[in-house]
Amino acid sequence: MSFRIGMGYDIHRLVEGRPLILGGIAIPFSRGLLGHSDGDAVLHAVTDAILGGAALPDIGELFPDDDPSWEGADSGRLLGLAMEKVAEAGYRVRNVDINVLAERPKLSPFKEAIRDRVASLLRVPPVDVSIKAKTRERLDAVGRGEAIEVHCVALLMEESKS
Template sequence: MGIRIGQGIDFHQLVTGRDLWIGGIKIEHEKGGLGHSDADVLLHAICDAILGALALGDIGTHFPDTSAEFKDIDSKILLMRSYQLIKTKGYRVVNIDATLLLEKPKIKPYVNAMREVIANILELPVDGVSIKATTMETMGFVGREEGLSAHAVALLETV
């Protein structure tokens, strides 16, 4: 099995008093993600996608929210550790395609920086990381700005 595909999805509530981290970048906003870690919804979805491609479980299996070790951890570390697991299995990431669902803030000004952070961690060229965003047209918890979500797909191949 030389090629594997995985998908990941993550959700976090948006609350005042927390920083907003998306794609490894701190974004100025009046609300941030609520979570045990820094609540970086995009990096969490990517972790699940690459772990899922090799049937290695999910982010909660490897980095449980019941562990003090991961309290307020930078999700870039979680992505690095997830990637190391992939590498020990003899795989590399070919590309990532991700979509963010949020009403505000607009993330277009941050997308290139996010792509660079993720590409650097996963040892990819920047054009190996696609990040898109959409709103929910004011529908549901995302539309009411109560939370945000990310979906990611990862393609892996043997080294």
């Protein structure tokens, strides 16, 4: 049995007039993430991590922001399509570890819901999804509350060939 590790990253600017969606969960906040799709930086980082683990093209290549068919797309759908490609490559997700960096809003009350949603999308038990919320201690754009940044590491397992 072989294992592969993938790393995903995303950052989006916070803007007025958009809902804040993280890990497929709507978070009550006065601003949301700017993006061609729904701007869900958590699911974008997870998507890139699993694609990277399988040595597949990244999210920007598969779902380019100059393609109008992806405008406003639900990032859960993008992750589902990426999961299909990972399965076709012979792998499945074993676990993911996600760091969300945001000065505001405070994400602790939403971590369990995000974990459960990400686990559902990845078809793994919630215990195989780690979500940590951190701040940048008021340093840089994230620390000034201008953006939200996400890092994700994914462990993939080779599917047994029967």
